[in-house]
Structure formats: structure tokens, C-alpha cells
Amino acid sequence: MKRKVSLTVNGTRREDEVEPRLLLVHYLRDVAGLTGTHIGCDTSQCGACTVLIGGKAVKSCTMFAVQAQDADVQTIEGLATGDQLHPLQQAFWDEHGLQCGFCTPGFIMAGVYLLSQNPNPTDDEIRKGLEGNLCRCTGYVNIVKAVRTAAKTMGGQVKQPQATAATAGGD
Amino acid sequence: MSVSQLVGAKIHRREDPRLVSGHGRYVDDMVRSKMAHAAIVRSPFPNARIKRIDVTEAVKAPGVVAVYTARDFKAVMPGPMPKPGPGFTSGLKTIPDRYPIAEKDARFQGEPVAVVLGDSRDQAFDGAALVDVEYEQLPAVMDVEEAMKPSSAKVHSDAPDNISWDMTYTGDDVTAAAFGQAEVVLKERIHQQRLAPTSMETRGVLADYDAFDKRLTVWMSTQNPHFNRLNFATTLGIDESQVRVISEDVGGAFGSKISAYAEDFLVAAASRLSGRPVKWIESRTESLQNTSHGRGQFYDIEVAAKRDGTLLALRVTQTLDVGAYCAANTTFQTCAVLMAGGAYKWQGISARSIGVFTNRVPTDPYRGAGRPEATHLVERAVDLVARETGLDPVDVRRKNFIQAAEFPYTQNFGLVIDSGDYAKTLDRALELAGYKDFRQEQSEARKQGRYLGIGLSTWIELCGFGPSAATAPATGGVALVESAQVRVMPTGSVIVYTGTHSHGQGHETPFSQIVADALGVPMESVEIRHGDTAEGPAMGYGTYGSRSLAVGGMAISRACGKVIDKGKKLAAHLLEAAEADVVFERGSFQVKGSPDRAKKFAEIAFASLGAGLPEGMEHGLEAIAYFDPPNLVWPFGAHICLVEVDPETGGVDLKKYVAVDDCGNVINPMIVEGQLHGGIVQGIAQALFEEVVYDASSGQLRTGTFIDYAMPTANEIPELTLDRTVTPSPTNELGVKGIGEAGTIASSAAVINAICDALSPLGIKHVDMPASPDRLWKQIEEARATAGNGQKGVKA
Secondary structure (H helix, E strand, O other), X not given: OOEEEEEEEOOEEEEEEEOOOOEHHHHHHXXXXXXXXXXXXXXXXXXXXXXXXXXXXXXXXXOEXXXXXXXXXXXXXXXXXXXXXXXXXXXXXXOOOOOOOOOHHHHHHHHHHHHHHOOOXXXXXXXXXXXXXXXOOOOOHHHHHHXXXXXXXXXXXXXXXXXXXXXXXXX | OOOOOOOOOOOOOOOHHHHHOOOOOOHHHOOOOOOEEEEEEEOOOOOEEEEEEEXXXXXXXXXXXXXXXXXXXXXXXXXXXXXOOOOOOOOEOOOOOOOOOOOOEEOOOOOEEEEEEEOOHHHHHHHHHOOEEEEEEOOOOOOHHHHOOOOXXXXXXXXXXXXXXXXXXXXXXXXXXXXXXXOEEEEEEEEEEEEOOOOOOOOEEEEEEEOOOOEEEEEXXXXXXXXXXXXXXXXXXXXXXXXXXXXXXXXXXXXXXXXXXXXXXXXXXXXXXXXXXXXXXXXXXXXXXXXXXXXEEEEEEEEEEOOOOOEEEEEEEEEEEEEOXXXXXXXXXXHHHHOOOOOEOOOEEEEEEEEEEOOOOOEOOOOOOOHHHHHHHHHHHHHHHHHHHOOOHHHHHHHXXXXXXXXXXXXXXXXXXXXOOHXXXXXXXXXXXXXXHHHHHHHHHHHOOOEEEEEEEOOEOOEOOOOHHHHHHHXXXXXXXXXXXXXXXXXXXEEEEEOOOOOOOOOHHHHHHHHHHHHOOOHHHEEEEOOEOOOOOXXXXXXXXXXXXXXXXXXXXXXXXXXXXXXXXXXXHHOOOXXXXXXXXXXXXXXXXXXXXXXXXXXXXXXOOOOOOOOOOOOOOEEEEEEOOOOOEOOEEEEEEEEEEOOOOOOEEEEEEEEEEEOEOOOOHHHHHHHHXXXXXXXXXXXXXXXXXXXXXXXXXXXXXXXXXXXXXXXXOOOOEEEEOOOOOOOOOOOEOOOOOXXXXXXXXXXXXXXXXXXXXXXXXXXXXXXXXXXXXXXXHHHHHHHHOOOOOOOO
């Protein structure tokens, strides 16, 4: 039996009928058509599906779509402003922080959250802050560098992500 | 010769804007109307007879479209899957037929038994859960050494001894004299544990068979779409011209997406049977269980040397766990024994390889494929000699290196190493690592009971497959050359089709650097296309074995040359000059000595489609080139790892990692460094963390999720210090070698040598991988017990 869920995704209000067992990540990909959020494992280890909910990084495979009722969800597609990449997206590009690109959206979203909490992280703090995400291509060297560079271009300022509504459950 | 502007420069990747913004095009992002989803029912046992499959309940489940078993698939694909060619293994004894789906016998955990199609993914899984299969469990072969005993259970009735191949390349006779004069003879068994390649994107296939046009289109995550096309055509009996394979963005592969897989054929056949497009995306557990594993070998080595550190001879036997069937490229891994001599001169090397069947998923190339194993064994052997003779491992290496002046050098198996300067990379690495200071620090630390260690790996590699004569036998006849097509639009924009395939390497960028320089056009007007068999030349060969630049880049370069040659003819005609007097520089065809008499590249492109061409000239400015390299290419380098081992926990602290590598001329240094970073970390991961583990008695996979399979996170990995030397390859005009696998080939040996060096005061000579805290702690405890009843101090 389907249930109604209404939430905001990248600033747009949506209302859909979904099966209660539908994971948020499948909702974003299959129902909302936002395929930038990826699935790399079955057990919430890889972090490829990381999105922001009320500004907080959440692995979107760890919650059902219906649990996101009234939530404000931001995905990788909602990060850039038109053609203007977010400083983290730009830094991943500049520092060669990606190769196959599959884990990248998750790393960028986790990085956005990390910098919102700690605008001037040390390398150790970056590595610790990103340990919920797996990458097989880069050896993490340039991912750490990219976050460091983004912290610099963002001026070390605490910058709340654009979406700022109250969060639903799902931590 | 145009002045190089882009080649060698750090140019940011052209593929990145779409990837950082969430607009990549991976196979799971593709949707077709009326698309059904496939779920695969798999054998839960390592060896079982299928007694009965009952699909009654499954077909009644809501949203289930169809349930297919072996009998259904036979109707559209009666034959077995493609088999490996002999490759380096002319002594292949048994290659059992393998069908995409088990009918009577399921020989490894995860082998497909039934395919369920659902209107949605969840409905397909619901249906799969209702398929009732009755199995009779049979004794499973889970250990290679047990498998080789006459008393062992058998994986295949037509391989009564569980042996797939047993090849002696060179007998003990070639090393008998050297062993006779040896002052030092050392033996060791070196394990290479099974690894799961684990690209972050699992495998996936979306197949759409059009019954009216008899046309099959497949979107899939692969390293070589053209070989997939060939495989679909032959296995499904469809004309090759009616098969199109598309592989746009691929989320990593590392060798695991080269060979044909059962699911490729099952999904394509299911589309044909159901009349609907069918998508299957592998789950992570399916991937860890069913995507080919890497390594899974052990080496028995015996090294002969003199007390002064002169290496004399090596005897190597590779014993390889083939798994339940021969994967299509499994025999490639035997190249490990042909590379066993490494960077050193040997009077002789005796080499043998044995492939053994077990009831596990087949092994196949994984980043490096045979070359990491070769480096690991020879670098361990050299360190064992240094240890035994009391010499510095640096000195033993220097003493035995093939010297810079000796290239091209024919090694013990007749392979010709094209160029090198091994001492140069070693010198630079020692300098960056602060070798002398660290030895001092190590000696101080030992006095305090601390275990610091330094490990060297002076690796070499053969790659860039490859010369047609050497590679055609390996594939059953199709030589691994490479193709390219350069098409110039009327306005002078250029589209380049390459037969290589990018799955993270970033080909779009260095390839456009080469083309922009060659044709003197802006990089922005060069479009690089790959991954669609409907485009470009008839055949492409894909990406593996660090071949894309040295073979594919060369094909592009040659095709550009053909375009320029034609452009010169046309320019000479339009400029009323002799062809010999026309030169092409920085995008301009000009008459030698008269720079005002010139035609720009775009003008010639436009003119090539107009009227007034020279007599006999065809319209258009485009060319196809196939490049057949005269030799393989041989990159090399020196890696140094500094560690501290905590004897109380067995934990390893990677204090520093230095890598100085040489891949010839560099097109884009940023990409070269990126490849090294990832490669080095994959080797570190093998050395310290990762292992596919099966339960010895039940044969059940115990590392079926990322909770159990220990891929490192950013938190486990140190900063890497990189540098390079440049020794151009004489094998190709670009002077380039490969770098995609180099890091992985080099790094496991550096880490393990460092750990062995750290633990040498305890009398520990060899450590197997992964050197997990558990393994090291036990080994340290044993060594202490042996040394003096649990004495905790450091042995002098």
C-alpha cells in the first residue's frame, strides 16, 4: 500500500505516493529523477548516497522516503548555482579530486557538511570527517587536498548550506 | 614539427564538470520505457546439485514478469560462454565449458540458478525470494593444496586432478649451474591473498532486444565494449553488425570489467525472451561474491646468491586458485613468472605455473594482474638475500640492476625491456625518504624497544598490450592493437573516436591535448568519443594493462598524421606550391620561407569539402589509424615505505611513503599523479587490510559486505610523496609508457619489506599479506617465545 510523502528537494516542494519500504536514495533516483546520488553498497558503508537533510549529511540509503516527510533535502544537483559550481565542486575539479566520479557526489556532500561544522579543518580532521565515504580511485590524496582548497576559497567562514528548513528524522 | 603547447601541461579534466555536478551517465542512470528489472537467484552453496526448481509461487507474485531457468536460456543461447585463449599458457590442460546459468551443477557460491523479471526492482526481488530450489550439497574444494591431492573432491569430472594447467616455462636445468656455485640459497613461500577489486560502481547491464529489427542494444559498465559486442554476437547468435554496446561513464573497474560475465548474457537473453528492455544492477554483496577476484596465489621461491650480494638464479613456482571455471583472462596472471626477475640480472630463472580449480568464484586480472605478484616476490627475494648476507638492501639492488647503458635489454624469458635507468629513480627516492637519517633514527629507536622499518620496492612493469604477434593468441585471434578515427568538421572542429575506454582514467583530457597540439586547434574544438560500438572504427580494444596512451594515444597520433598529410596535399594545390615545400606548423599550412602564403587548418578543412580539389583527391578530411606497437613498454620506479610497528598491538603506522616513478614522457602530470595515488593505495590496501575470506568448512563467503571486506578509508592512508624521472620509451613516437597499474605493482612489496625490516630484531624474516594487527601480533608473540620464553626486550 502506497503512502503519500511531501518534502522539499533542492528547493522544490514535491508530493509523491511511494511504497513505505522505498529507501530515500531510490526515491531521489527513481521518483525524483535525480541520478547524481549514487548507490555503492547495501550496508551504509560507502557514503556514495550522501545528501544533506536540513544541512546535515545523511546517507540516503539509511532512511525510507516516508521518513523524509517535511524534510528539506539537498542533493548534488542542488549544489551549484546555475553554471557556478559550489566551491567544493570547483575544488574537486581543480585538485583532481575525482577519477571515475562515482563516489564524488557523496564526498562533496560530506565535505559541505564538514566545512559547515569546521570551516578550517586540519588534514587529520578532514580525513576523520570523510571516513564514512569510500573511494577506490584516488587514494584519497587529492580528495583531502580538494577539501583543504575549498576551505581556503570559502574563506574559513561558517557557511550554512542554502537549504535551511527543519529536519525530519533519519540520522 | 609543431611546438608543443598542451602536451606535458597540467590541464584540468574535461569530464569533471558533469561528474562533480551529478550529471554523469552511469548505466544505472539509464531508463528505457517498459523496462523490466532483473533479480538473480543464486546458489547459496559452494558445490551443489540442483534437484528441482519450483517457480510456481514466484510467477504468481505481483509485478513479476517472468522467471527463467537454464532450460529457457538454452533456447536463445545454447552454447557455452567465451573461453580464454592460451595466452602465456600454451600448456592449458582443462578449460571446462561454462554456461551463464547452472542447470544441474552449481560450482561456486553465487552461481546463477534462475532469473526473475519484475516491473520494479523490488517486485523482482520479491519474486526471487519465492523461487524454491532444492539442492543436494556436495563436498566443496576450498583449499588449493588440498585440491591437488588425489583424495580431494573434484570441481569438474573432466579435470580429475583439479588441474587446469601445469606449465613449465623453464626447467631447473637453466639454474642448476648457478645453484651449484651459490654461497647463499634461500627458500620462501609467498602468499597473494584473494582480493575483491571493488570499483565503487558495481557491474550493471541494461539490454534492449528489438525483435523486429533483430537488433540488440546494451548499456553496460565495462572496460571493452567492442569485445562485449563480439561476445554477445557469438553467444546469442546475433549478427555482430546488429549488436551495439554503449558504455558511457563507468565508475571504476580495475580489471574486473574486462571479461565476459554470466549476467551479461542472462540480461541480454532475458530481454530477447521477454520482449522488454531489462536492467540488472549488481548489489555490493553480489559484487563481492560474484565479480571476479584478483590474486589468489602462492609462490614457492628459491633464490641463489653470493655472499657479496650478487644474485645468481631464481626458481619460481606459481600456484594459482583458478576458481570454479577459467575466467576469460585468467591465464594472463601467469605473466607473473615471466616477470619474476624484476629489475635485476640473473644467470637463470626456472619458472612453472600451476592453475588449480576450487569451488570459489573465478579469479581474473585485477589492477596489475601478475605484475604486482612478480614485484612482490622478487623484491622480497632481494631483501631476503640482503638480510642473509648482512648487506644494505639498497646495495644489493644497485649491484644487480640492469644498467642504464644495457637497454634495450633482453631478459631471461626473451622479453625485451625497452628503456630504463633504475639507479636514477632509486637515488631520488632515497634522497626524498631521507634514507640515511631514517636508518640512524631506526637504530636509535631499536635501543628503546621501538620497531621502525624501511622497505624498498624497485619495481618494473611490462604494459601497453600489445604487439599483435604476442597478443593475438591470448584472445583466440584478435590482436590487441588500437584504433582511432579523426574526423574534421567543415569548420575545423575535430571529433576523435578511440577504441580505448575510460573508466576513471580521464582519457578525454590527455587525448585532446595530443590532438590539439598535433592539429594546432584549440582543445575546446576537439571532442573525444569512446564507449559506443556504433561509432568510430570497426574494432576497438578497450582499456586494461596500462595500454590506452601507449597504444591508443599512438593510434590517435597516427590518425592526426594522416589528416595532416592530406591537408598538405590540398594546401599545396591551393597555394600553387610543391607539396614538399608545404610545412604544417601551429595549425597553419604554409609554404616554406613564405609565411604569408599559408592556409589555416580550418580553411583546409572547409576546402576539403568544396570544389576544385586536386585531381584524384577524395573529398573530406578524416582518417582511421590502427597502431600495432613493435614492443611492450616498460615503466619502472623506486618506492620507499617507512613504518613503525607496535609490538603490543601488531598495528602498523605508515610514517612516510615516497614514490619516484618513470613512465617516459608525460602528457598530463596531474593525471599521472592521480593514477599513482590510487594505485599505491590499492597496493597498501593489499599489504595491510584487504582479504576475501571464505569459511573453511562451509565454504561460505565471510567478506560479503563492506563491513567485513576492509577497504581503507581516508583515515587509514598517509600522505604520499611523489616525484618522477623521464626516460622516454623508444617503442613509440610519443615516448610514453603506461602508469595506470604502476602504483599497485610497486607498493605492496615496499610496505611488507618495511614491516619485515622493522621486525628483523625479532628474527622475523617474512610476513604474509594482509599484515593485519592480528597476524603481526601473533607472529611477534611467536618470535618472542622462540627467542627466549616471552622475553619482551629487543634482541641485539
